[in-house]
Amino acid sequence: MSSHHGLAFRISTFGESHGGAVGVIIDGCPPRLELDEADIQRDLDRRKPGQSEIVTPRAEEDQCKILSGVFEGRTIGTPIAVVVYNKDARPEAYSEMESAFRPSHADYTYQAKYGIRNWQGGGRASARETIGRVAAAAVAKKVLAQFAPELEIVAYVKSIHNHVAEVDVDAVKFEQVEANIVRCPDAAMAVKMIDFIKAVRSEGDSVGGVIECVVRGCPAGWGEPVFDKIEAELAKAMLSLPATKGFEIGSGFAGTHQRGSEHNDAFVMSEGHVRTRTNRSGGVQGGITNGEPIFFRVAFKPTATIFREQETVTTTGEATMLKARGRHDPCVLPRAVPMVEAMAALVLCDHALRHRAQCGQP
Amino acid sequence: MSSHHGLAFRISTFGESHGGAVGVIIDGCPPRLELDEADIQRDLDRRKPGQSEIVTPRAEEDQCKILSGVFEGRTIGTPIAVVVYNKDARPEAYSEMESAFRPSHADYTYQAKYGIRNWQGGGRASARETIGRVAAAAVAKKVLAQFAPELEIVAYVKSIHNHVAEVDVDAVKFEQVEANIVRCPDAAMAVKMIDFIKAVRSEGDSVGGVIECVVRGCPAGWGEPVFDKIEAELAKAMLSLPATKGFEIGSGFAGTHQRGSEHNDAFVMSEGHVRTRTNRSGGVQGGITNGEPIFFRVAFKPTATIFREQETVTTTGEATMLKARGRHDPCVLPRAVPMVEAMAALVLCDHALRHRAQCGQP
Amino acid sequence: MSSHHGLAFRISTFGESHGGAVGVIIDGCPPRLELDEADIQRDLDRRKPGQSEIVTPRAEEDQCKILSGVFEGRTIGTPIAVVVYNKDARPEAYSEMESAFRPSHADYTYQAKYGIRNWQGGGRASARETIGRVAAAAVAKKVLAQFAPELEIVAYVKSIHNHVAEVDVDAVKFEQVEANIVRCPDAAMAVKMIDFIKAVRSEGDSVGGVIECVVRGCPAGWGEPVFDKIEAELAKAMLSLPATKGFEIGSGFAGTHQRGSEHNDAFVMSEGHVRTRTNRSGGVQGGITNGEPIFFRVAFKPTATIFREQETVTTTGEATMLKARGRHDPCVLPRAVPMVEAMAALVLCDHALRHRAQCGQP
Amino acid sequence: MSSHHGLAFRISTFGESHGGAVGVIIDGCPPRLELDEADIQRDLDRRKPGQSEIVTPRAEEDQCKILSGVFEGRTIGTPIAVVVYNKDARPEAYSEMESAFRPSHADYTYQAKYGIRNWQGGGRASARETIGRVAAAAVAKKVLAQFAPELEIVAYVKSIHNHVAEVDVDAVKFEQVEANIVRCPDAAMAVKMIDFIKAVRSEGDSVGGVIECVVRGCPAGWGEPVFDKIEAELAKAMLSLPATKGFEIGSGFAGTHQRGSEHNDAFVMSEGHVRTRTNRSGGVQGGITNGEPIFFRVAFKPTATIFREQETVTTTGEATMLKARGRHDPCVLPRAVPMVEAMAALVLCDHALRHRAQCGQP
Numbered sequence A, B, C, D: 001m002s003s004h005h006g007l008a009f010r011i012s013t014f015g016e017s018h019g020g021a022v023g024v025i026i027d028g029c030p031p032r033l034e035l036d037e038a039d040i041q042r043d044l045d046r047r048k049p050g051q052s053e054i055v056t057p058r059a060e061e062d063q064c065k066i067l068s069g070v071f072e073g074r075t076i077g078t079p080i081a082v083v084v085y086n087k088d089a090r091p092e093a094y095s096e097m098e099s100a101f102r103p104s105h106a107d108y109t110y111q112a113k114y115g116i117r118n119w120q121g122g123g124r125a126s127a128r129e130t131i132g133r134v135a136a137a138a139v140a141k142k143v144l145a146q147f148a149p150e151l152e153i154v155a156y157v158k159s160i161h162n163h164v165a166e167v168d169v170d171a172v173k174f175e176q177v178e179a180n181i182v183r184c185p186d187a188a189m190a191v192k193m194i195d196f197i198k199a200v201r202s203e204g205d206s207v208g209g210v211i212e213c214v215v216r217g218c219p220a221g222w223g224e225p226v227f228d229k230i231e232a233e234l235a236k237a238m239l240s241l242p243a244t245k246g247f248e249i250g251s252g253f254a255g256t257h258q259r260g261s262e263h264n265d266a267f268v269m270s271e272g273h274v275r276t277r278t279n280r281s282g283g284v285q286g287g288i289t290n291g292e293p294i295f296f297r298v299a300f301k302p303t304a305t306i307f308r309e310q311e312t313v314t315t316t317g318e319a320t321m322l323k324a325r326g327r328h329d330p331c332v333l334p335r336a337v338p339m340v341e342a343m344a345a346l347v348l349c350d351h352a353l354r355h356r357a358q359c360g361q362p
Helices: A037-047 A091-098 A107-114 A127-147 A174-178 A187-202 A230-239 A252-257 A333-359 B037-047 B091-098 B107-114 B127-147 B174-178 B187-202 B230-239 B252-257 B333-359 C037-047 C091-098 C107-114 C127-147 C174-178 C187-202 C230-239 C252-257 C333-359 D037-047 D091-098 D107-114 D127-147 D174-178 D187-202 D230-239 D252-257 D333-359
Strands: A010-014 A021-027 A064-066 A080-085 A152-160 A209-216 A244-249 A267-270 A273-276 A294-300 A310-313 A319-322 B010-014 B021-027 B064-066 B080-085 B152-160 B209-216 B244-249 B267-270 B273-276 B294-300 B310-313 B319-322 C010-014 C021-027 C064-066 C080-085 C152-160 C209-216 C244-249 C267-270 C273-276 C294-300 C310-313 C319-322 D010-014 D021-027 D064-066 D080-085 D152-160 D209-216 D244-249 D267-270 D273-276 D294-300 D310-313 D319-322
Touching: A010 A127, A010 C010, A010 C021, A021 A127, A021 C010, A037 A064, A037 A127, A037 A333, A080 A127, A107 B333, A127 A333, A152 A174, A152 A187, A152 A333, A209 A333, A209 B252, A230 A244, A230 A294, A230 A333, A230 B230, A230 B244, A244 A252, A244 B230, A244 B252, A252 B209, A252 B244, A252 B294, A267 B310, A294 A333, A294 B252, A310 B267, A333 B107, A333 D333, B010 B127, B010 D010, B010 D021, B021 B127, B021 D010, B037 B064, B037 B127, B037 B333, B080 B127, B127 B333, B152 B174, B152 B187, B152 B333, B209 B333, B230 B244, B230 B294, B230 B333, B244 B252, B294 B333, B333 C333, C010 C127, C021 C127, C037 C064, C037 C127, C037 C333, C080 C127, C107 D333, C127 C333, C152 C174, C152 C187, C152 C333, C209 C333, C209 D252, C230 C244, C230 C294, C230 C333, C230 D230, C230 D244, C244 C252, C244 D230, C244 D252, C252 D209, C252 D244, C252 D294, C267 D310, C294 C333, C294 D252, C310 D267, C333 D107, D010 D127, D021 D127, D037 D064, D037 D127, D037 D333, D080 D127, D127 D333, D152 D174, D152 D187, D152 D333, D209 D333, D230 D244, D230 D294, D230 D333, D244 D252, D294 D333
Parallel strands: none
Antiparallel strands: A010 A021, A021 A080, A064 A080, A152 A209, A209 A294, A244 A294, A244 B244, A267 A273, A310 A319, B010 B021, B021 B080, B064 B080, B152 B209, B209 B294, B244 B294, B267 B273, B310 B319, C010 C021, C021 C080, C064 C080, C152 C209, C209 C294, C244 C294, C244 D244, C267 C273, C310 C319, D010 D021, D021 D080, D064 D080, D152 D209, D209 D294, D244 D294, D267 D273, D310 D319
């Protein structure tokens, strides 16, 4: 179990879905930053269950509490511990998971690795685990605001199943994303997505999709080749989120259908700055940001836990059928939007500090 | 610059394309492993330039030398240093890069980050940097063979531009891959790919594609949620390779078009083992290997350096045109196949040792 | 602020003396270990304030709570979070520290580094910070018991000021240490030490001394040259404890007065095992344990906070006099004994897992 | 084997005494620093064998070569690889160590840990291993000069056996240290030490002593509580050097004989700066530098390899007698002086960068 992320802005998360609490310790945060629980709560609220009719109805307020590292409203450079107590756990809804493995869930692999698992609610493999990440990212964003006041991170649902939104990465705004419960800034498509998710849920089924994220206003120079290239760090961060199966940046897989003469981004001068005429690179060249918008896409598979009979085996190796009960998201994407933003913020914040370590002020 | 990879099997690479040498230090390698330079040379030869008519003609033998960590043909548990001296550097072919930035290359971003760069041959952003990785991976494979004698890693070219190969991930063999110079196990498609690359090169242009990699025989239980999930580690490792723009595992982006009831992999018993009927998960669930074949795809963009006039700017901010000289791959994929294998081996070896640390023998 | 310790058995501590709570996250703990709060509480009780008449009277029960990582009484391989809420904080007793720096305390340096500090009760520089370490070490000891059932760690007060105990490192027992409130196994000297500490306290003064620690039953082979030699790790761990000024292992500084022919430990066979006739090495040679008892000494300076007028400066740079109020230990050593044991356990546990990673079972 | 040091200024060393080469990779070095091989050679020459009549006569020029990371005389932010080839290895002088363990050397423990060892010349446990450290530290000093132009690190021999020098830590100069071959700035005592070492050597014996090191001009604010306190980092760094048995900072063990009222360093204002009237803290309070001189002492045991018959056992467990041949230092201290300086520079450089990461410019 490796629940550490970051070298300079280091976080350690903890907590099972049905344990006492979930949370995070942030180590290495710059001092004298204004911070209170409301700053963190804002992002946790976007992630919490029960926020709309298309997500899990689990009733968790997810109220965070800062236990250390803040004094009189400012960070003091010491570890910041944030905790959210679990309130609405219902382990009884998972009793059949004690003896059988949910297909495509982590039940079997946790058992295979550790020889034991908390079968109540997915344990550490639950999306509830991401609370610590989102809380830490709320702090990371405050750090980033000091390094690059213009920096903004906007993630949104790009597609649900075959429903694909049209979105302009250079212009999309946070408010457009938050304007509907599916978090798709293409308002017309959002309606279709919502209807589709409801229909899928009524069938006891689930569905996946793609989240796109754009970072505008990021300075040139962040990222550390060769292993900690910024796109490598983003890829890892995104693939560490539950239910993810793919990552692409800039032109991504589609870019493999172009020739170099079509794909290359010509450099041009603009208002005294080096810019690129196109942005197939997605804001990153050679593993280092080039000052253009960073944009990438993350594939989320359909939720593994569904309310239908499925073929599986028991922990003692017998064939059985399993049909989930409990409260689950028919589609994780609306709630995954703030998770994607959070991971992007954590990666960038860590690299802002690392860049300052090696190269001085950005 | 972060040139470290791995926690338990830790490597540190060094070297510019046109400096004195490139190489690697491997720290944490288990002792008493048989190892000599020929073991490493075998993989370096698959990566080296000049090996066929569709890759760069730079004439480097890439002879490796082990400087430490091996005694009387066996590893002794101390750091293993491997070095390859640069022989055929021709910095004069890069003189125009001193004053102008190649579009979509790392020239500009290195300058932006460090305020200085070795403009001869791409410096550290050259694919030559991967020699240290491939050398280290040759050692990693030896470690893996002790943990899982059945484990095999097979990577191959899945597509070049619009030319897509048909390959069975459960059956494809190393020998099929090495049977042709483009490293595509679909022999018929390989011919087309080779012709296509030659044609593109004759136009002074470049082209990209997709490499697929399958790992068969990997034990269940490797990978460390939540941040070091095996797919997250693989994603990072692959996106740290030059020219990569995307990563997907198992069903990947295509899986977002399925419902949970279609996508889930049913568990079944087979010869006393828990297996899955399908493998849309790609051998990984909840970030931990489940014993099924791990397979993933990596998108490589067309080579940035092309032999055509391109619009760019000088280091002093003036518009200019740039046409590359020197020796470059019109398509990096044939030589990137051993690089993808190498990164997979490094990730798995590190996690084999890490799993042993926490959970005992696999 | 770096509040991380260990590579394989990784802990992250948090918490200020007068914040909401102190605690720790343990990441990488082997699964299936029996663990409950009582296991941890036992060690916390030995460290807690108010336990005797010669330590600070702060009335903290230091009740720990496990928030994650344990299920049905066993560890599950996920992060173990342990928290202790602060109950008896009295920030008003520190109000004068807001504007003046205590001599030889961390007030000034925290201000110099972070530009801000929690001036209530010493913040993170308080000995209260060690609660997380002691809690984590209680878990580490359980891991060690699996690797080396015979392993025992016994620390004790070797000297207070000029009062030096006679102790046989090969025979001293935990029970002898716990038999008196100063934690000195030389019963006669313990009486003198206790009287001395009381006398010093009555004068508003403080006093230091030396803690010795012996680890018996440690297998040969732990420790990782060249930078993570076991004595180097122990030295760091001990010097990270508040108020420490020195560390020596085996013959230590006194060994510099011997010649090689006197100092060397001859190897002999004993019951089929390689042993040393003497143990000036202190159980460590070349940075790796040799199976002999590991013993080392740690120097603790007199407590900085005293109840006497002292010359100092204010935060605005004016000369002033400062006399502490509040509740402070006149001598930290009795309560530091479990801290020294804790750090030894953390270092050894980390290296037990690291050794298993590289070299397999011990 | 952990041959990594530092988080921000990260070095990886490699090499056995009788392998092909020894060296280091430095990762994270700031760019645009002037650097050439002569900068490194200067320090290597102070460490090399054969430099005087009281050290080992092994004839190694220890010529270093920079293989990467430097372009046109300046660092470029990429890994700097430095290598020194072994020239004068004489494995035949160690043939009896193949089958017998030298008392108090690392022969036995390396065998116990790894099940194999390079028995020629001590392998990785040889002082030759420190070449990589000294080379890296030459670069670290250049970085430090940018952060703190006034910073100077002066180490020297404080005592050899019972011969103790008188040295003023506030005034001692590099030139005084280098003025004699034993590197003791007390010229009169140096003569006695040299005579004493010669006498000991003529008897085939060896001797140890204490090295003291002072760092003047270090800014306040470096060091990261709670685990990476600057004294903890220094303690670890020093105890990672071969033959070390103890470390103390400031008042050290002697300070345990003082009361708080005697030991505390009063704060006073001096030319607008907060200073301390005395410096028993040794320049560090609460794990963070306070701007006063940092001074510490390191105990080195007598060299284990002596030219006298010693009782030991063979690798097959039989009692035997062993008398070393080969070329060994009768006293490691004169050559250990630059090693102590090197480790101090590496720790401080790493923390200079880490401080900049978290807190901005110093």
